[in-house]
Amino acid sequence: MSLKNLLSEKRSSIIKRWQDAIVSSYPKDSRGFLKRTKSQFANPVGCIITKEIETLYDEVIKGDNADKISSCLDTIIRIRAVQDFTPSQAVAFVLQLKDIIREELGNNHSPDMDAFDKQVDEILLMAFDVYSKCRQKIYEIRVREVKNQVGKLLERANLIVEIPEQAPGLRDDNAKTSL
Amino acid sequence: MATTPKPQETAKIDHRPPLFEKGWMDKPAEIRPGIYCYGSKPKNLEYVGMPYPKDWNPEDEDWQLPENWKEIIEEGFKDRLDRFRSLKVFMDICVRCGACADKCHFFIGSGDPKNMPVLRAELLRSVYRKKFTTGGKLLGKFGGGRDLTEDVLKEWWYYLYQCSECRRCSVFCPYGIDTAEVTILGRELTNLLGLNIDWIAAPVANCYRTGNHLGIQPHAYKDMLDFFTDEIEDITGLRMEQDMNRKGAEILFVTPSGDVFADPGTYTCMGYMMLFHYLKSIGLDITWSTYASEGGNFGYFTSHEMAKRLNAKMYAEAKRLGVKWILGGECGHMWRVLNQYMDTFNGPPDFLEEPVSPLTGTKFENAKTTKMVHLVEFTADLIKNNKLKLDTSRNDNLKVTFHDSCNTSRGMGFLEEPRYVIKSVCNHFYEMPPETIREQTFCCGSGSGSGLNAGEDMELRMRGGLPRANAVKYVHEKHGVNMLACICAIDRAVLPNLMDYWVPGVQVTGVHEMVANALVFEGEQKRTTNLRGEPLPGMEDEEDV
Numbered sequence: 160m161s162l163k164n165l166l167s168e169k170r171s172s173i174i175k176r177w178q179d180a181i182v183s184s185y186p187k188d189s190r191g192f193l194k195r196t197k198s199q200f201a202n203p204v205g206c207i208i209t210k211e212i213e214t215l216y217d218e219v220i221k222g223d224n225a226d227k228i229s230s231c232l233d234t235i236i237r238i239r240a241v242q243d244f245t246p247s248q249a250v251a252f253v254l255q256l257k258d259i260i261r262e263e264l265g266n267n268h269s270p271d272m273d274a275f276d277k278q279v280d281e282i283l284l285m286a287f288d289v290y291s292k293c294r295q296k297i298y299e300i301r302v303r304e305v306k307n308q309v310g311k312l313l314e315r316a317n318l319i320v321e322i323p324e325q326a327p328g329l330r331d332d333n334a335k336t337s338l
Numbered sequence: 339m340a341t342t343p344k345p346q347e348t349a350k351i352d353h354r355p356p357l358f359e360k361g362w363m364d365k366p367a368e369i370r371p372g373i374y375c376y377g378s379k380p381k382n383l384e385y386v387g388m389p390y391p392k393d394w395n396p397e398d399e400d401w402q403l404p405e406n407w408k409e410i411i412e413e414g415f416k417d418r419l420d421r422f423r424s425l426k427v428f429m430d431i432c433v434r435c436g437a438c439a440d441k442c443h444f445f446i447g448s449g450d451p452k453n454m455p456v457l458r459a460e461l462l463r464s465v466y467r468k469k470f471t472t473g474g475k476l477l478g479k480f481g482g483g484r485d486l487t488e489d490v491l492k493e494w495w496y497y498l499y500q501c502s503e504c505r506r507c508s509v510f511c512p513y514g515i516d517t518a519e520v521t522i523l524g525r526e527l528t529n530l531l532g533l534n535i536d537w538i539a540a541p542v543a544n545c546y547r548t549g550n551h552l553g554i555q556p557h558a559y560k561d562m563l564d565f566f567t568d569e570i571e572d573i574t575g576l577r578m579e580q581d582m583n584r585k586g587a588e589i590l591f592v593t594p595s596g597d598v599f600a601d602p603g604t605y606t607c608m609g610y611m612m613l614f615h616y617l618k619s620i621g622l623d624i625t626w627s628t629y630a631s632e633g634g635n636f637g638y639f640t641s642h643e644m645a646k647r648l649n650a651k652m653y654a655e656a657k658r659l660g661v662k663w664i665l666g667g668e669c670g671h672m673w674r675v676l677n678q679y680m681d682t683f684n685g686p687p688d689f690l691e692e693p694v695s696p697l698t699g700t701k702f703e704n705a706k707t708t709k710m711v712h713l714v715e716f717t718a719d720l721i722k723n724n725k726l727k728l729d730t731s732r733n734d735n736l737k738v739t740f741h742d743s744c745n746t747s748r749g750m751g752f753l754e755e756p757r758y759v760i761k762s763v764c765n766h767f768y769e770m771p772p773e774t775i776r777e778q779t780f781c782c783g784s785g786s787g788s789g790l791n792a793g794e795d796m797e798l799r800m801r802g803g804l805p806r807a808n809a810v811k812y813v814h815e816k817h818g819v820n821m822l823a824c825i826c827a828i829d830r831a832v833l834p835n836l837m838d839y840w841v842p843g844v845q846v847t848g849v850h851e852m853v854a855n856a857l858v859f860e861g862e863q864k865r866t867t868n869l870r871g872e873p874l875p876g877m878e879d880e881e882d883v
Binding site: 238 | 439793
């Protein structure tokens with residue numbers, strides 16, 4: 160049986176283990192809540208992990224839609240990027256898939272398995288990009304907030320006047336004018 | 339039927355007795371950047387006479403505590419147990435049933451168990467047991483008690499300032515324990531040692547001195563309203579000047595200063611101005627004040643005494659101007675303080691009169707003792723009595739949902755009026771799921787000093803706001819909701835960033851911005867844009883846009 164078939168056959172138990180592995184990255188006293196509370200509004204983190212890991216697994220098996228994989232990663236990592244995780248802890252769940260699959264299928268070395276490992280490595284790199292993007296967003300929000308708080312205040316108190324976008328004598332080729 | 343555990347699950351059973359395992363009591367808090375706000379600066383504490391001002395960094399090992407710090411806290415704790423029956427009861431009656439445990443947005447968003455309301459209160463309760471109960475004294479840790487140490491104090495500070503005092507947990511407590519009150523009193527204790535966050539301490543000092551949290555001086559405050567007058571004139575062709583500090587006016591208007599300087603609150607502010615101008619010709623006699631220029635009561639996040647001092651300023655200004663009653667803008671904790679504390683803080687303000695709408699004759703009996711009416715209620719009454727000519731189609735580009743602010747919903751039961759006003763000025767309104775609105779509303783994640791709009795704790799704000807954003811995302815995807823309405827200045831300051839991170843494509847507005855967009859004025863020019871300068875529906879091709 161090909162690896163792809165095996166992965167499809169063991170789908171539900173692999174997904175379950177993968178979800179459990181992510182939940183295990185949270186403090187012990189919180190895991191029960193994350194796993195058991197089924198309302199998507201009362202427990203967004205747990206429900207998102209459950210749903211998105213399932214979709215992510217299916218997309219990984221199919222392996223032809225990088226956008227969908229990236230979108231699943233984004234939904235999960237966007238949360239982990241603002242929780243108490245180091246950057247490596249936030250994305251480590253991707254690598255855990257390798258171990259889970261070996262535990263389920265046995266440690267059989269095969270070219271298919273090598274190719275699959277390589278695919279997981281690529282997804283890990285995507286996860287790194289997603290994590291960086293989320294953190295970048297946080298910093299962007301911080302900077303914009305400070306600018307808005309101070310800049311608007313000065314302008315409205317008539318302490319500064321910015322150059323208007325449209326003004327007489329402002330030419331498009333201004334940039335080319337030599338000083 | 340009970341499910342049988344699978345072999346891999348049974349293999350995971352930990353055979354060590356839990357007694358020998360490190361529990362929450364033995365794990366000191368790890369104070370993480372992104373989660374805490376900067377410590378209070380000495381000048382801000384000195385200005386209002388708070389004890390032990392110092393330059394300190396919460397990440398430092400040494401918090402520069404006075405030598406007798408333990409005594410101060412224990413004395414302070416004892417004093418508050420005597421003065422506040424609620425604290426004593428809340429310390430004693432919790433049975434740790436866990437009903438509140440998963441109701442806190444900070445716990446839901448972070449997964450940190452010390453953000454469970456029960457555990458957050460237990461941080462204090464454990465010290466209470468050890469110091470003040472016989473059982474705790476005798477049994478120590480086995481009776482749920484522990485000594486007050488520097489680590490415990492740091493843990494208090496870290497977690498008490500992560501609570502937004504939103505009181506969602508109290509809705510679910512079968513005993514009615516209000517964990518927010520535990521937080522409030524716990525924060526009072528930290529303030530005995532000069533341990534506040536600067537995003538509370540600075541606004542307190544500024545409100546006390548200048549009258550608003552940023553320290554905007556009277557001339558700048560007036561300049562800003564003049565700026566809005568020009569903007570409104572561009573949009574409507576009408577000059578809507580406002581009265582400032584006018585003695586003898588019938589009504590004093592007080593609103594959070596955030597409305598005056600921070601987008602998108604500024605559009606709400608323009609909304610107030612337009613409504614007042616509209617009503618002027620039919621008998622509204624109202625003035626703004628550059629001294630009572632802050633509705634928000636940051637003292638409430640420091641101590642009851644400080645809340646009282648700041649609340650008193652509003653009434654002192656009402657007395658100075660000789661008004662009959664006060665109208666309050668779209669604010670959060672201003673209303674909680676007013677509705678729940680004002681009467682015993684500074685009441686009764688007998689120099690004021692029981693508020694009556696000069697336009698409809700409606701008596702606001704609910705404001706009989708405080709003499710202060712919520713603007714949304716005032717507007718709802720105007721609409722109900724057909725006093726406003728409204729063109730709702732001007733808001734047709736908006737698909738609106740409403741975020742109940744914790745303070746107005748749980749703090750004063752203000753649920754229907756904002757919805758009535760929104761539905762009267764907009765044609766497309768969609769509620770978020772029932773377990774996320776009204777009394778069960780999720781906090782914006784930044785209220786009551788758990789960061790406010792400080793930048794340094796952005797991670798805390800984003801994860802605390804996740805449950806709210808998650809519900810907005812649901813209506814955004816299901817109904818195409820693109821506007822999140824609210825009636826709180828902190829909401830207006832922090833929700834745009836929350837949306838930007840979790841639900842891009844949803845903007846944030848105050849209710850009176852939408853009211854003013856719909857309001858049809860006698861003699862106005864053809865309106866082509868809304869207050870934000872964006873084209874009104876159907877006006878996209880107009881030249882003026």
